Amino acid sequence: MKKKPFVWPGKIVDLVMTSLFRRPATVRYPAEPLPMPERFRGMLLYFASQCTGCKLCMRDCPADAITIRKVGERRYEAVIDRGRCIMCAQCVDVCLKKALAISPNVELAQTRRDLLRVVFPEKLLDRGEPKAPPVASNSADGPARVGGEGGGS
Numbered sequence: 001m002k003k004k005p006f007v008w009p010g011k012i013v014d015l016v017m018t019s020l021f022r023r024p025a026t027v028r029y030p031a032e033p034l035p036m037p038e039r040f041r042g043m044l045l046y047f048a049s050q051c052t053g054c055k056l057c058m059r060d061c062p063a064d065a066i067t068i069r070k071v072g073e074r075r076y077e078a079v080i081d082r083g084r085c086i087m088c089a090q091c092v093d094v095c096l097k098k099a100l101a102i103s104p105n106v107e108l109a110q111t112r113r114d115l116l117r118v119v120f121p122e123k124l125l126d127r128g129e130p131k132a133p134p135v136a137s138n139s140a141d142g143p144a145r146v147g148g149e150g151g152g153s
């Protein structure tokens with residue numbers, strides 16, 4: 001039987017060898033935290049202490065995802081349906097009191113849809129969520145925005 005001549009496999013060997021020593025292109029989430037870009041639009045937050053109950057956010061929400069309810073004298077709570085929210089941040093842009101903010105938190109998954117309906121205030125600070133941003137003193141510049149100019153996009 002005639003012996004086949006050896007054929008060098010070509011570029012594939014070079015690729016395998018360089019890949020062995022290269023950093024992986026994938027991330028090990030959820031085993032390791034996944035840092036999101038600074039202005040990424042994730043979980044919506046509500047800061048009751050700054051809310052005046054004007055309901056502009058409700059009027060502007062295109063997904064009917066936020067409800068502001070009066071719970072006492074100058075006290076309000078927000079019901080946010082994270083199953084409906086599309087993280088457009090329109091409510092954040094329209095809120096003059098900076099009572100709403102978009103966080104980069106993307107860990108919204110729940111096993112039941114009703115668990116996506118969240119009533120604020122909840123113990124946000126216990127979970128390491130950001131504190132409420134200060135209210136802009138100069139309202140002549142238009143609506144106060146979270147995350148600088150541009151409204152958290």
Ligand code: SF4
Binds near residue numbers: 057068095098099
């Ligand atoms: S727009 Fe702001 S201040 Fe007005 S009800 Fe909504 S969260 Fe409260």
Ligand code: SF4
Binds near residue numbers: 063084089
């Ligand atoms: S981020 Fe957009 S969809 Fe979500 S509650 Fe605000 S306005 Fe509605």
